[in-house]
Amino acid sequence: MLKTLIKNAHVISPGLDLENAFIAIEGRKIKQVGAKKIADKGFDTIVDAGGKYLMPGFIDVHTHGALAYDFCDKDPQAVFELAKAKLQEGVTTLLPTTLTVSGEELKTAARNAAAYVKAGSPYAKIPGIHLEGPFINVKCCGAQNPAFVRKPSIKEVKEIAKIFPVKQITYAPETEGGAKFARECIKLGIVPSCGHTGARFADLKAAYRNGLRHMTHFCNQMTPLHHREIGMVGAGLLVEDLNTEVICDKIHLCPDMLNLVFTRRDLAHVQMITDSLRCSHCKDGYAFTMGGLKVLLKNGEARLVEGGNLAGSTLWMGMGLKNVHEITGIPLERLVRTTSWNQAIEQGWGKTRGKIEKGYTADLVIVDKRTWKPAAVFVDGEQRI
Numbered sequence: 001m002l003k004t005l006i007k008n009a010h011v012i013s014p015g016l017d018l019e020n021a022f023i024a025i026e027g028r029k030i031k032q033v034g035a036k037k038i039a040d041k042g043f044d045t046i047v048d049a050g051g052k053y054l055m056p057g058f059i060d061v062h063t064h065g066a067l068a069y070d071f072c073d074k075d076p077q078a079v080f081e082l083a084k085a086k087l088q089e090g091v092t093t094l095l096p097t098t099l100t101v102s103g104e105e106l107k108t109a110a111r112n113a114a115a116y117v118k119a120g121s122p123y124a125k126i127p128g129i130h131l132e133g134p135f136i137n138v139k140c141c142g143a144q145n146p147a148f149v150r151k152p153s154i155k156e157v158k159e160i161a162k163i164f165p166v167k168q169i170t171y172a173p174e175t176e177g178g179a180k181f182a183r184e185c186i187k188l189g190i191v192p193s194c195g196h197t198g199a200r201f202a203d204l205k206a207a208y209r210n211g212l213r214h215m216t217h218f219c220n221q222m223t224p225l226h227h228r229e230i231g232m233v234g235a236g237l238l239v240e241d242l243n244t245e246v247i248c249d250k251i252h253l254c255p256d257m258l259n260l261v262f263t264r265r266d267l268a269h270v271q272m273i274t275d276s277l278r279c280s281h282c283k284d285g286y287a288f289t290m291g292g293l294k295v296l297l298k299n300g301e302a303r304l305v306e307g308g309n310l311a312g313s314t315l316w317m318g319m320g321l322k323n324v325h326e327i328t329g330i331p332l333e334r335l336v337r338t339t340s341w342n343q344a345i346e347q348g349w350g351k352t353r354g355k356i357e358k359g360y361t362a363d364l365v366i367v368d369k370r371t372w373k374p375a376a377v378f379v380d381g382e383q384r385i
């Protein structure tokens with residue numbers, strides 16, 4: 001088995017902040033984490049982290065595209081480009097996310113993901129996909145195309161899941177059959193998530209009783225907090241064990257709201273996401289269509305040309321972590337669970353992924369302390385960047 005030593009690292013993992021540390025990797029697993037010096041002897045590869053942060057590889061459960069590709073493109077190359085771009089951000093596992101499109105297009109996306117895995121998953125790992133819609137509230141589409149919105153159908157989900165695993169579904173719980181839909185998803189091993197929703201708090205409670213515990217991009221495209229109807233934003237602040245996705249680009253949520261979310265909520269139930277679009281990793285001025293709607297990237301913001309709605313982000317995972325760390329001052333050893341371990345726990349991998357600990361999978365990212373960009377990325381113990 002291949003033995004790798006990463007030395008001179010500043011290890012940051014949930015509950016751990018260890019400078020001048022090393023980790024030993026054997027095959028796909030972390031064999032040892034230590035603070036003392038270790039002899040280089042006996043290792044096949046030695047990586048000097050140069051004092052940089054060493055963190056668990058990021059897990060992005062909500063990302064549509066990058067490098068001018070969208071996961072819903074017919075082109076099977078799209079998912080390869082997305083996984084490649086994500087790897088450059090330090091993401092070692094992602095759930096490519098679909099848009100509200102036709103049933104046939106959803107199946108094509110699932111087939112393309114299956115082809116990526118069949119080709120040996122050369123970049124970040126893709127254990128399944130996230131369906132964002134089409135079962136959303138037509139009044140809360142945001143940048144999703146209302147023409148393809150439909151009622152929740154577990155039959156349609158099963159047809160897609162036959163092609164490739166579905167790990168998460170964003171839907172509106174107030175739609176017909178919405179409360180029970182959560183339970184049907186859970187039976188299939190899928191995380192149901194409320195999003196693009198006009199639900200009242202009572203609707204959320206009904207879905208919660210059926211097992212719903214996840215909110216898609218908290219605050220964006222959901223009912224705001226009002227003092228006589230707390231809506232979904234109120235629910236996300238009140239109900240502790242709702243796993244809330246947050247886009248930490250300081251645009252989708254202003255810095256004050258990020259501060260409020262991260263300092264008032266239990267960090268065990270917050271998950272950073274990018275919700276990145278095809279314009280992520282592209283230059284300003286890049287124009288494209290999304291589900292038939294025109295979008296323009298200007299000043300780093302991707303907005304619909306018509307109406308100006310935000311259409312998703314260009315955020316990199318590590319930059320989200322930097323933003324929240326700077327805004328809130330929360331120590332990285334507490335914050336870092338929101339970029340990996342929380343996602344792993346909810347998906348059922350909490351005992352093997354998302355932490356730097358003996359026995360865990362060696363999915364790792366070395367992050368430059370000045371630029372916050374990844375200097376090296378390891379997937380299953382193999383250095384891929």
Ligand SMILES: [Zn+2]
Nearest residue numbers: 097132275312
């Ligand atoms: Zn999205």
